[in-house]
Amino acid sequence: MGEKITLSVIKADIGSxxxxxxxHPDTMLAATRVLADAKKNGLLxxxxxxxxxxxxxxxxxxxxxxxxxxxxxxxxxAFEEAAKVAKDLGLYAAGQxxxxxxxxxxxxxxxxxxxxxxxxxxxxxxxxVFMADKTEPGAFNLPLYKIFADPFNTAGLVIDPRMxxxxxxTVLDVYEGKAIDFNIPQDLYDLLALxxxxxxxxxxxxxxxxxxxASVISSERLSLIAGKYIGKDDPVMIVRAQSGFPALGEILExxxxxxxxxxxxxxxxxxxxxxVGIKDAxxxxxxxxxxxxxxxxxxxNGNLIGPSDLFDDVAYDETRRQAxxxxxxxxxxxxxxxxxxxxxxxxxxxxxxxxKKLEKRFRPFELGYKPKLRHELEEx
Ligand code: F6R
Ligand code: MG
Ligand code: MG
Numbered sequence: 001m002g003e004k005i006t007l008s009v010i011k012a013d014i015g016s017x018x019x020x021x022x023x024h025p026d027t028m029l030a031a032t033r034v035l036a037d038a039k040k041n042g043l044l045x046x047x048x049x050x051x052x053x054x055x056x057x058x059x060x061x062x063x064x065x066x067x068x069x070x071x072x073x074x075x076x077x078a079f080e081e082a083a084k085v086a087k088d089l090g091l092y093a094a095g096q097x098x099x100x101x102x103x104x105x106x107x108x109x110x111x112x113x114x115x116x117x118x119x120x121x122x123x124x125x126x127x128x129v130f131m132a133d134k135t136e137p138g139a140f141n142l143p144l145y146k147i148f149a150d151p152f153n154t155a156g157l158v159i160d161p162r163m164x165x166x167x168x169x170t171v172l173d174v175y176e177g178k179a180i181d182f183n184i185p186q187d188l189y190d191l192l193a194l195x196x197x198x199x200x201x202x203x204x205x206x207x208x209x210x211x212x213x214a215s216v217i218s219s220e221r222l223s224l225i226a227g228k229y230i231g232k233d234d235p236v237m238i239v240r241a242q243s244g245f246p247a248l249g250e251i252l253e254x255x256x257x258x259x260x261x262x263x264x265x266x267x268x269x270x271x272x273x274x275x276v277g278i279k280d281a282x283x284x285x286x287x288x289x290x291x292x293x294x295x296x297x298x299x300x301n302g303n304l305i306g307p308s309d310l311f312d313d314v315a316y317d318e319t320r321r322q323a324x325x326x327x328x329x330x331x332x333x334x335x336x337x338x339x340x341x342x343x344x345x346x347x348x349x350x351x352x353x354x355x356k357k358l359e360k361r362f363r364p365f366e367l368g369y370k371p372k373l374r375h376e377l378e379e380x
Pocket of ligand 1: 267
């Protein structure tokens with residue numbers, strides 16, 4: 001076993017170019033300077049700064065473990081420096097995700113999204129960092145199910161003895177702040193009963209049965225932190241690959257299906273998740289469609305070797321085409337559900353204000369029956 005390394009992926013929307021569209025390179029540079037200093041000072045072993053849509057992404061390696069004050073503080077500084085540049089350049093929504101004016105020891109709950117894992121580095125440690133924009137953490141539920149629980153996706157679940165025992169999924173109820181573990185494949189149907197509601201139940205970790213961490217996902221929901229709609233909670237995810245974990249191709253395979261996710265325009269619409277290379281990771285049509293990029297690295301003595309831009313590949317052309325067709329089909333519904341989200345998920349958007357305004361204009365109407373609403377039925 002190699003050294004204990006922590007991989008921290010921390011992201012925030014600190015302002016973007018031409019609307020909620022794309023990170024400006026100067027803001028990336030400002031963040032890079034902070035991480036370069038932290039590397040020089042020995043706090044970070046290595047780092048990689050990138051961006052997907054309007055989200056600035058900090059990928060960092062170190063030996064400080066997860067939830068470390070110095071690491072989170074460094075990420076916060078990087079975002080603040082980047083936000084300063086965003087303000088100077090007059091970029092849109094400068095400082096958007098920095099919900100607090102001062103750092104309080106951990107960026108979780110302050111706006112940024114966080115996915116961190118600590119592990120003993122294997123002799124070869126391939127990992128994939130997924131970064132999505134215009135969607136929410138639950139968007140990874142379906143791909144995670146396929147990667148770690150579906151033998152039609154992951155051949156290794158059937159034919160690799162090291163994976164044959166299955167995995168443990170930790171699922172969060174992000175409304176209540178509760179976690180539950182599912183032993184897969186035994187608890188498969190119970191798992192699906194929850195994670196099919198991705199706005200509330202979010203896969204947070206996947207572990208191998210021997211305790212090795214396989215995947216971690218950011219679970220911060222901005223609207224639940226701020227109590228109002230600010231931006232969608234564009235998520236990040238880390239997955240370890242190969243030799244006892246799913247193969248790289250098994251990890252990427254679910255993204256060949258552009259499944260429907262919540263987010264898109266004003267965080268209030270359903271649309272297909274389109275896998276793209278970093279060069280195409282910018283939001284255009286109806287502020288989307290929601291996109292996901294994936295960078296593949298090897299970690300060696302904590303150094304980030306790579307990356308390879310995994311979806312920047314012809315093998316995903318058909319998926320992208322399919323995503324465009326689905327986007328077109330969904331868009332034709334305009335403001336109608338299920339393209340527009342249901343009222344439960346619109347809770348924190350501006351729609352409640354519109355409905356409130358209309359309240360005064362409602363008058364009684366004799367339906368001819370007394371409607372029995374579900375919660376009343378439950379009380380009977
Ligand atoms: C969704 C998103 C955008 C904005 C939209 C309106 O996550 O960031 O779709 O919601 O562009 O933005 P404002 O209200 O800032 O004009
Ligand atoms: Mg934004
Ligand atoms: Mg975003």
